[in-house]
Every structure is written in structure tokens, then in C-alpha cells.
Amino acid sequence: MAITGDDQDAKTQVARFVHAIGYDTLDIGPLTNGWRHEAGTPVNMLPYATSAPASVKAEEFEEWLHTAPTVRVTADRVRDLTDATTRTGRVGGTSSDWRGVLVADPAHP
Structure with missing residues (x-):
């Protein structure tokens, strides 16, 4: 889990908590880098989800x-x-924004 912040002691405490609940952390720098892992960025959700079966309908997604x-x-x-994230000007999103990305595509297993 990516973390950012300007207070090293606070980041250390957050990392200890996150580790205690079973996750690893990666410090990606100061708070000004927070946009790199905000909602709507590639690291925010996509790498942690499997591909949805093609049979999942939009209303079930x-x-x-x-x-x-x-x-x-x-x-x-x-x-x-x-590191590869670029600013798009778009912040946030909803789960339906990811449907086209997460639904299984036979051409891209």
C-alpha cells in the first residue's frame, strides 16, 4: 500500500498499523506525491483486483x-x-469507471 506524507514519525506509525492488519507499505515520498495513488490512478485499485468474468452484467459489476x-x-x-502515473486533472471516480478495464478480455488474458 502506497503511503505519502511530510511527517516521518506519522508515516512510521501508519506503516506499523498497516503492517499489523496484514499489508505492506511503500513510502512514495512527501504529501505532494499523494496524487500518485489517489482514487482514479492505476495503483489505486486495478492491480489488486482479478478480471471480472465476461458474464458479469453492468448492474452486477x-x-x-x-x-x-x-x-x-x-x-x-x-x-x-x-512512478508511471501522470496527472490527468481527473480526481476520483466510481467502481463503474473500472468495469471496462476489469472485465475479462479474451484477447488480453
């Missing part, structure tokens, strides 16, 4: 998303995704 199996993502992959 959000429910599927909340119950889908998760994927373990390495710190190197998180670093690659946050």
Missing part, C-alpha cells in the same frame, strides 16, 4: 467488485505504477 478475489501486488509493482 459493483457487487462483484466488492466480493472479487484480490491479488497480491509487490512493492516493485506499486513503485512502477506510482
Whole structure:
């Protein structure tokens, strides 16, 4: 899980908590880098979700998303995704924004 912040002691406390609940952290720098892992960026959700079966209908997608199996993502992959993130001017989004990305595409297994 990517974390950012300007207070190293606070980041250390957050990292300890996150580790205690079973996740690894990756410090990607000061708070000014927070946009690199905000909602709507590639690292925010996509690497942690499996592809939805093509049979999942649009109206079922959000429910599927909340119950889908998760994927373990390495710190190197998180670093690659946050480093490659570009500012789009768009912040946030909804789960339906990800439907086209997460639905299984036979051409891209």
C-alpha cells in the first residue's frame, strides 16, 4: 500500500498499523506525491483486483467488485505504477469507471 506524507514519525506509525492488519507499505515520498495513488490512478485499485468474468452484467459489476478475489501486488509493482502515473486533472471516480478495464478480455488474458 502506497503511503505519502511530510511527517516521518506519522508515516512510521501508519506503516506499523498497516503492517499489523496484514499489508505492506511503500513510502512514495512527501504529501505532494499523494496524487500518485489517489482514487482514479492505476495503483489505486486495478492491480489488486482479478478480471471480472465476461458474464458479469453492468448492474452486477459493483457487487462483484466488492466480493472479487484480490491479488497480491509487490512493492516493485506499486513503485512502477506510482512512478508511471501522470496527472490527468481527473480526481476520483466510481467502481463503474473500472468495469471496462476489469472485465475479462479474451484477447488480453
